[in-house]
Amino acid sequence: MTDSSADSPCRRALLIAAGLLGLSLAAARPAPAVADTVLITGANSGIGLEFAKEYAAKGWTVIATHRRSEPPRTLTELAARYANVRIERLDVTSVDEARALARKLEDVPIDVLIDNAGVYNDRSHCRADDEECPGDWSVESFGKLKYSLLDTIMAVNIKGPLIVAEAFYDNVKASREKKIIAISSSNGTLTGEKSPAQGAIFYRMSKAALNREMQIVAASTRRDGVTVVMLNPGPTLTEHQEYLRRYPEMLTTAFTVGHMIETIDRVTIRDTGRFLRYDGATEPW
Numbered sequence: 001m002t003d004s005s006a007d008s009p010c011r012r013a014l015l016i017a018a019g020l021l022g023l024s025l026a027a028a029r030p031a032p033a034v035a036d037t038v039l040i041t042g043a044n045s046g047i048g049l050e051f052a053k054e055y056a057a058k059g060w061t062v063i064a065t066h067r068r069s070e071p072p073r074t075l076t077e078l079a080a081r082y083a084n085v086r087i088e089r090l091d092v093t094s095v096d097e098a099r100a101l102a103r104k105l106e107d108v109p110i111d112v113l114i115d116n117a118g119v120y121n122d123r124s125h126c127r128a129d130d131e132e133c134p135g136d137w138s139v140e141s142f143g144k145l146k147y148s149l150l151d152t153i154m155a156v157n158i159k160g161p162l163i164v165a166e167a168f169y170d171n172v173k174a175s176r177e178k179k180i181i182a183i184s185s186s187n188g189t190l191t192g193e194k195s196p197a198q199g200a201i202f203y204r205m206s207k208a209a210l211n212r213e214m215q216i217v218a219a220s221t222r223r224d225g226v227t228v229v230m231l232n233p234g235p236t237l238t239e240h241q242e243y244l245r246r247y248p249e250m251l252t253t254a255f256t257v258g259h260m261i262e263t264i265d266r267v268t269i270r271d272t273g274r275f276l277r278y279d280g281a282t283e284p285w
């Protein structure tokens, strides 16, 4: 029997040691301050929902926002489980809605503001509650471009994070952590691919624009001690991407979000304006 066998004594000893190490590291990590609060956009599914679940389990106050007319079931279930989860409506493309919510949260410091809401393909033919509907990527290929989708992607992925960052800036400034996190993508890279493949024009250009705008927001907020970081979650298997399950490179939401939370914990004002992978490695622009 080799060491790689699942039940070898040597492997069991290693796993126990690793478990103990994990426990002792967790014990050494500073406990979050009582006041730690995170606001997440697009928190009802995928990566946003996993952020909401993990921060709730850590004991943070979670302001989980969604753009639906009724609170989505995923969030009402989470709020039923955790008293520290507060559900609020926020369509990130609406300046009025963002300002109205900011007024409602006037006295609430927001330690970590996560600009997560994003659109990557055409889900206009999907029912809102049909999480497994894959959406249509074909209308983002040159020769087949559907320009109404470009308008939506620009509004949600580029304008939305600016609207949200501006509207809640005073809340972030008033907090202890003072962090704005934009969920970006390696699809936004200009220099990181040797020969870019075709397709997904709208989505890829939107993330390039997001990175650039957040780099400038970072330069504008540094004087206030506010850290702005762009994170690439990596290929994450969400409800909407079940059709990608057969690809071994797909990572679970628990894995990528768990790492992103650790990276968010670690970043300081010295990192402001950086584009990082989920685990904190530098991403090429």
Ligand SMILES: NC(=O)c1ccc[n+]([C@@H]2O[C@H](COP(=O)([O-])OP(=O)(O)OC[C@H]3O[C@@H](n4cnc5c(N)ncnc54)[C@H](OP(=O)(O)O)[C@@H]3O)[C@@H](O)[C@H]2O)c1
Binding pocket: 041, 042, 043, 044, 045, 046, 047, 048, 066, 067, 068, 090, 091, 092, 093, 115, 116, 117, 118, 119, 120, 156, 183, 184, 185, 186, 232, 233, 234, 235, 236, 237, 238, 239, 240, 241
């Ligand atoms: N999954 C990946 O592999 C991957 C990789 C790199 C980057 N990302 C980025 O990660 C973020 C989350 O993606 P995901 O994969 O978790 O996607 P997802 O499951 O489709 O979640 C997107 C969220 O954004 C919300 N949203 C859409 N339009 C909105 C609007 N106008 N206002 C407020 N919320 C809105 C959606 O709400 P509805 O349910 O109401 O539509 C949903 O909650 C996105 O920024 C995405 O670009 C994902």
